[in-house]
Amino acid sequence: MPSSPPRARFRPRRHAQSSHPREREARARAGRGCDSAGHRGRPCPVPVASPILSAGCRPCLGDRVSHDVTWSGIRQTSTHTAQRSFLIRRPSGTVPGTVWTPVRRPGPVPTVLLGHGGSGHRHSDRIVSMAAQFTSAGYAAAAIDGPYHGERLRSPLTPAEYQAQIAAEGIGQVLDRIADDWVTTSNLLAEADVADGTRLAYFGLSMGTRFGLATAVALGPALRCAVFGKFGLRSAAALNPALHAPDRALRDASRITAPVLFHLQWEDDLFPRAGQLDLFDAFAGAEKELHAFTGRHGHTPRHAPGLWQSFITRHLAPPRRGQSTSL
Structure with a gap:
């Protein structure tokens, strides 16, 4: 296998604004609040349309995920x-x-x-x-x-x-x-x-x-x-x-x-x-x-x-x- 090219180190970020099309579309429809307790009644910073976290945003997802x-x-x-x-x-x-x-x-x-x-x-x-x-x-x-x-x-x-x-x-x-x-x-x-x-x-x-x-x-x-x-x-x-x-x-x-x-x-x-x-x-x-x-x-x-x-x-x-x- 060829050697891997140098890669940037991952620096974790909360609520990163993704450029994924489904998240852009969800942000365009912003105004509806997140259903989870973390943002109940307020817009969700990371929209629920995410193809990876479809159940809710982070930290809203923390309401269900115990990690x-x-x-x-x-x-x-x-x-x-x-x-x-x-x-x-x-x-x-x-x-x-x-x-x-x-x-x-x-x-x-x-x-x-x-x-x-x-x-x-x-x-x-x-x-x-x-x-x-x-x-x-x-x-x-x-x-x-x-x-x-x-x-x-x-x-x-x-x-x-x-x-x-x-x-x-x-x-x-x-x-x-x-x-x-x-x-x-x-x-x-x-x-x-x-x-x-x-x-x-x-x-x-x-x-x-x-x-x-x-x-x-x-x-x-x-x-x-x-x-x-x-x-x-x-x-x-x-x-x-x-x-x-x-x-x-x-x-x-x-x-x-x-x-x-x-x-x-x-x-x-x-x-x-x-x-x-x-x-x-x-x-x-x-x-x-x-x-x-x-x-x-x-x-x-x-x-x-x-x-x-x-x-x-x-x-x-x-x-x-x-x-x-x-x-």
Whole structure:
């Protein structure tokens, strides 16, 4: 993957005046008051026509959403995608996130949770590209920065540095924390009428799988499918040994019953093939697919993202009368 261009740091703002067409139209019709308690009888600073916060403005939305969260303004990134960032404050620290929603399909909609890889962030090229593909199909997508990554930090860490930070906190503690962060994020989006909280998918390779196994367990029956890969029960000497937790990975995998697609690089130089196959065997669901490709850990065939996306949309698509759930 090409390296991401430099990006501006997200600075949360309350009541940002979005340039999204539906919000401009709503402001043009201003004069009617917001129905929520926060602005009852007064005009709403952020109109209720927002495609991302359709249930009310912020802080009006706080009447229903029990999270300490700040939202940025909505930005329409294409004809079919609206983007909004948020910052959740939790006792364990802040959780920076972004949600992408389909412009022409009101929520709540099935949602894909996108986990980035090591040294990445929630706006990595692959994450943004996949979010655009899912919104064009009528689904929402969300991503958060992983522990010791992205805007959780003042400046990026090297692989050795962030691995040392995870080791110092304890790998088990970090896995529990990121799982809780994802559950909090999905609950927030469901309460905001963005996500259908009963139809979620998870995608994450490498570190995205390391963190995603615990996340998938925490999501429970709301998880309809997951794409994992480039991770296993054995690891190369180049990785900090304190991150190696095969018993936890096995235990989590054995509790995941949702359909799984597993992406394997045959000559993976960070997570040996045998350990990845052992992990694949541990998934407890009746439906799982193994897709193996030649190449090392850093290689991803160009057509692989299409396979991931087809798998996810097939399982998120609602049943049609007289038809199967396949697209």
